[in-house]
Amino acid sequence: KIGRRGPTLPPGPPTVPLLGNLNIFPKDFAFFKLTEWAREYGDLYSLKLGPETAVVVTSMKAIKELMDQQSGLTCDRPKHYMSDVMYKQLYAASMRYNENWRLLRKSMHSILTPNGAVEHQPIQAAESTQLIYDLLHSPDDLFTHLRRYSTSVITSIVFGKRFPQYDCPEVEAIFKSVDASAVIFEPGAHPPVDQLPFLNYIPERWASWKRKAKWGNRLARRINFHLLGLCEERIQRGEENGCFLEGVIENQEKYGLTRKMIGYLGGVLLDGGAHTTSAFLQSMILCLIAFPEAQKRAHEELDRVIGEDRALRLEDFDNLPYCQALINETHRFRPVAPHGVPHAVLKEARYRDYVLPQGTVIFVNAWGIYHDPDVYEDPEIFNPGRYLQNEFGTKPGVDVSYFRNNIIFGSGRRMCPGMHVANTSLALNVMNLLWAFEFSPAVDPKTGKLLPVDIFNYEKGPFYAPAPFSCTIKPRSSARSQIIEAEYASARVVFEKFESVAKELEVVDETY
Numbered sequence: 001k002i003g004r005r006g007p008t009l010p011p012g013p014p015t016v017p018l019l020g021n022l023n024i025f026p027k028d029f030a031f032f033k034l035t036e037w038a039r040e041y042g043d044l045y046s047l048k049l050g051p052e053t054a055v056v057v058t059s060m061k062a063i064k065e066l067m068d069q070q071s072g073l074t075c076d077r078p079k080h081y082m083s084d085v086m087y088k089q090l091y092a093a094s095m096r097y098n099e100n101w102r103l104l105r106k107s108m109h110s111i112l113t114p115n116g117a118v119e120h121q122p123i124q125a126a127e128s129t130q131l132i133y134d135l136l137h138s139p140d141d142l143f144t145h146l147r148r149y150s151t152s153v154i155t156s157i158v159f160g161k162r163f164p165q166y167d168c169p170e171v172e173a174i175f176k177s178v179d180a181s182a183v184i185f186e187p188g189a190h191p192p193v194d195q196l197p198f199l200n201y202i203p204e205r206w207a208s209w210k211r212k213a214k215w216g217n218r219l220a221r222r223i224n225f226h227l228l229g230l231c232e233e234r235i236q237r238g239e240e241n242g243c244f245l246e247g248v249i250e251n252q253e254k255y256g257l258t259r260k261m262i263g264y265l266g267g268v269l270l271d272g273g274a275h276t277t278s279a280f281l282q283s284m285i286l287c288l289i290a291f292p293e294a295q296k297r298a299h300e301e302l303d304r305v306i307g308e309d310r311a312l313r314l315e316d317f318d319n320l321p322y323c324q325a326l327i328n329e330t331h332r333f334r335p336v337a338p339h340g341v342p343h344a345v346l347k348e349a350r351y352r353d354y355v356l357p358q359g360t361v362i363f364v365n366a367w368g369i370y371h372d373p374d375v376y377e378d379p380e381i382f383n384p385g386r387y388l389q390n391e392f393g394t395k396p397g398v399d400v401s402y403f404r405n406n407i408i409f410g411s412g413r414r415m416c417p418g419m420h421v422a423n424t425s426l427a428l429n430v431m432n433l434l435w436a437f438e439f440s441p442a443v444d445p446k447t448g449k450l451l452p453v454d455i456f457n458y459e460k461g462p463f464y465a466p467a468p469f470s471c472t473i474k475p476r477s478s479a480r481s482q483i484i485e486a487e488y489a490s491a492r493v494v495f496e497k498f499e500s501v502a503k504e505l506e507v508v509d510e511t512y
């Protein structure tokens, strides 16, 4: 019976004995195939992954009814052996729905709420200023600047420690840990130990994946507990800067967290926050180059509403509907998490005429929803203007009663806790980048011809991010360049509090 689809499950592709659909489940960019199947089997279909079952949700209606309204039943995560070893079962993003997860989630409250997120806006604004300052001075290093920005803004918010430069041992250690995490979560990078648990009986010397998970743990521990140590030392010196973990440490007893839990909490926020933000900004710039009309309209709006005599403030965002639409359209066109982060069914769930057994994995196929030609006019065209026609950017006549614009941040009890922090970062950067610069294709130095960007050249990995591309970045006027210089100089006051260093990376917290 293993691999066979039971009669109470939604339909899906034909299975083969034992493997079910494992043999046809794509290893890379799975959302393309999940979308193809959605067009054939509907907005709720099932896959058999060996003895396990997965369902794929590809409509706003099913998200609302199954993921949001039955969130108490669909809030678990699938088993993840590799992550459990790497993060000692304390990685909030892949943890099962248990007491430890609830404690961690509760402690994230100060980031989770819109009011809590406001506290972190000054450092976000200052870091965004550094991003445009860096681009002004070395426009060829776009990807380095975006990565520095997105890492530094999250380490500042979470650990109270910023990184003015990309080349330093700590940023290197962060990326080593993040790269290890990408390997751990990459589908197909190791044998399917969760689907075929007997593989775990293989001794470590023959099981390279077990060694890999432990290697990942060493890297994650090294950087996360180092950054936590810096934060603790700052508190001891009485030099608090209001970062997120200071609040958690001060309320450690109230939250019921151990030091080990706090270290991994910092780590999950860093992983969850840094790469998603940079992936989004990379995609947005790629789209602005590939679809110059969108860039032109954003420039027109910024010229009309802001002009070139002053810098932007977060409050300006409310008066910039096209910039808002640009963010929505980037989420739609190139979602950072195209099939979400898989959920799992906690206790048997019933939906429509189906029974989803406990442990069923759920993929929310954001790509399939956002690229559905029945819902969006020309879904393969990047057109922010669609969001000016109606709130959800849909074709006329589509029933939008089930829609919400933040499905890109997930659903139900697992909804992204960094959503408000992320929204601030995206708003600040969309405004700043477009106000300051014009983005266009790179020029071939030999032929002098423009080199078009490839909107499908994306990296494999847990988040959907473009492979590095070349482009030309020019400041839009000397008046703007002068304002950037002046803003950067005044941002120093904000930066200083996040730059104190007490110990070097080599003195990693040995007591852990």
Ligand code: HEM
Pocket (backbone or CB within 6 Å): 092, 093, 094, 095, 105, 111, 154, 268, 269, 270, 272, 273, 274, 276, 277, 280, 336, 337, 340, 341, 342, 343, 408, 409, 410, 411, 412, 413, 414, 415, 416, 417, 418, 419, 421, 422
């Ligand atoms: C563009 C930016 C971002 C996007 C698109 C994004 C997207 C997501 C998605 C889709 C999930 C899974 C939700 C679910 O399972 O239903 C998630 C979870 C998570 N995100 Fe984000 N995120 C972003 C920024 C951030 C930031 C800035 C932080 C931290 C400050 C963060 C921290 C987390 C954490 C800790 C989880 C795990 C939640 C849990 O399982 O309980 N994310 N995010």
